[in-house]
Amino acid sequence: MQVIGVLTGGGDCPGLNAVIRAVVKRAELEGWQVLGFKNGWKGLIENEKVSLDSRMVSGILPKGGTILGTSRTNVFKDPGNIARVKDTFSKNSLNALVAIGGEDTLGVAAKLHKEGIHVVGVPKTIDNDLNATDYTFGFDTAMNVVMECIDRLHSTAESHNRVIVVEVMGRHAGWITLEAGLAGGADIILIPEFPIDLDEVCGLIKKRHDRGKSFSIIAVAEGAKLASHEFLQGAKLDEFGHVMLGGIGNALAKLIEERTGYETRVTVLGHIQRGGSPTAFDRMLGTRFGVKAVELIKEGKFGHMASLTGNKIISVPLESAVNSLKLVPKEMYEMAKVFFG
Numbered sequence: 270m271q272v273i274g275v276l277t278g279g280g281d282c283p284g285l286n287a288v289i290r291a292v293v294k295r296a297e298l299e300g301w302q303v304l305g306f307k308n309g310w311k312g313l314i315e316n317e318k319v320s321l322d323s324r325m326v327s328g329i330l331p332k333g334g335t336i337l338g339t340s341r342t343n344v345f346k347d348p349g350n351i352a353r354v355k356d357t358f359s360k361n362s363l364n365a366l367v368a369i370g371g372e373d374t375l376g377v378a379a380k381l382h383k384e385g386i387h388v389v390g391v392p393k394t395i396d397n398d399l400n401a402t403d404y405t406f407g408f409d410t411a412m413n414v415v416m417e418c419i420d421r422l423h424s425t426a427e428s429h430n431r432v433i434v435v436e437v438m439g440r441h442a443g444w445i446t447l448e449a450g451l452a453g454g455a456d457i458i459l460i461p462e463f464p465i466d467l468d469e470v471c472g473l474i475k476k477r478h479d480r481g482k483s484f485s486i487i488a489v490a491e492g493a494k495l496a497s498h499e500f501l502q503g504a505k506l507d508e509f510g511h512v513m514l515g516g517i518g519n520a521l522a523k524l525i526e527e528r529t530g531y532e533t534r535v536t537v538l539g540h541i542q543r544g545g546s547p548t549a550f551d552r553m554l555g556t557r558f559g560v561k562a563v564e565l566i567k568e569g570k571f572g573h574m575a576s577l578t579g580n581k582i583i584s585v586p587l588e589s590a591v592n593s594l595k596l597v598p599k600e601m602y603e604m605a606k607v608f609f610g
Contacts, residue, residue, distance in 0.1 A: 274304045294323065395542060
């Protein structure tokens with residue numbers, strides 16, 4: 270009997286449990302045993318695991334987060350970890366591993382594949398910035414959460430004649446901010462890919478006021494930059510060397526109020542974007558990805574990941590997903606600017 274492992278790495282997001290459930294259900298059809306490794310790569314390094322079967326995954330489909338726990342552990346930060354991972358494979362007679370994660374988690378998976386470890390990937394990130402797949406699960410839920418928050422902020426902004434800055438997740442890519450901002454009717458959208466001059470931002474707000482609109486909603490990604498400003502708070506780094514972001518919403522609100530004289534408030538959505546029950550789209554996408562991952566193992570297509578292309582789930586090399594980020598194209602942002610101001 271084959272034994273396969275599954276883990277969830279990086280930030281949590283809605284739909285992770287749908288993938289875990291699908292992996293278990295599809296593997297059982299092959300008569301395979303599934304081991305869930307706890308807290309991402311940390312569980313594989315330390316051999317912390319739990320046996321998974323249909324009973325264990327019953328009822329988890331609508332639940333947010335991950336029943337396996339997660340972490341931002343980087344296997345390659347300590348050279349000895351590769352030997353520990355191989356030892357875990359040997360001790361548990363693992364034939365293969367399903368790694369569910371984003372750029373960092375799948376980057377580790379791609380490197381482990383080169384070390385001879387049988388691993389396949391499932392793309393997960395609410396940022397939707399992974400290459401080689403049209404969508405990642407978790408994005409749709411996060412986008413809808415942000416859209417609903419923007420909807421709610423409209424009423425209080427209009428009632429109090431305020432400018433409200435909404436800080437949204439998005440380190441390098443502005444997909445959530447752009448799509449949720451458009452869907453929610455934000456008046457200005459700032460994303461990492463396209464810095465905007467502060468004078469232009471304030472000019473757009475003043476133009477709205479001149480034509481009788483006494484409030485404005487500005488959606489800004491946490492990694493966005495204005496032309497002459499950077500909002501990277503402190504120098505603390507995570508396991509993968511990323512600067513810990515935060516603070517652009519408050520800094521931007523202060524600058525806008527100083528330059529325009531309009532009362533400005535900020536709402537930082539933070540981890541609320543990651544939580545809660547996944548949308549139907551994310552449940553379905555996660556389920557399809559999980560089934561495909563097991564089929565990749567059955568076919569011996571290690572070093573590949575499940576990918577959504579059009580409406581089909583295909584396989585692509587892990588390296589094609591992590592060699593560069595999928596950023597918002599200029600033409601899409603230009604379309605969004607039609608609705609600014």
